[in-house]
Amino acid sequence: EIVLTQSPGTLSLSPGERATLSCRASQSVSSSYLVWYQQKPGQAPRLLIYGASSRATGIPDRFRGSGSGTDFTLTISRLEPEDFAVYYCQQCGSSPWTFGQGTKVEIK
């Protein structure tokens, strides 16, 4: 089973700032199979990024995914008020499709 470790656990930033979230895998993950979701309180997760770097439909271009192998990054270039949420990475390359433990982006 591939274990995904996200860091930091919490990121305290102000609107307009840049957010950099990390997802590290216990073994190599094909870039095709690394996914990022956003989850707001009381809501289901929403797909942001698939294939490590492709934005899902309707996702603004301030969200950027990158990385390969065991190290992946989600960057939010300039935080908007609606971006404060919890972000999860997931690998979909080998069963079980594991999730990271999440990074909370909170308002500073």
Place this chain on the structure above:
Amino acid sequence: QITLKESGPTLVKPTQTLTLTCTFSGFSLSTSGVGVGWIRQPPGKALEWLVLIYWDDDKRYSPSLKSRLTITKDTSKNQVVLTMTNMDPVDTATYYCAHRSWNLDAFDIWGQGTMVTVSS
């Protein structure tokens, strides 16, 4: 437009079996590549992947829960059913079903989730 909705009991007793139904529209589970998965989230905790069923009836289970889970599909009713045996209070969580597109290894559309509490 793809939608999914989970239904089932909100409260189950320890040792009982939980049965959840995911009713979907906007896609067919007989289309090559399509899948439906179940994911759960205990209150205040992270997402946990449970199981995925594909259009060809291939099933992939979480190893840690495999002995307790069964997933089936009814293509004619556009439903996927998850059963989990021997429920325990630690299984208290919101249970989501989600769509895997034919060309995307990810869950692109999620149901709203259903909260299940395990308590005597």
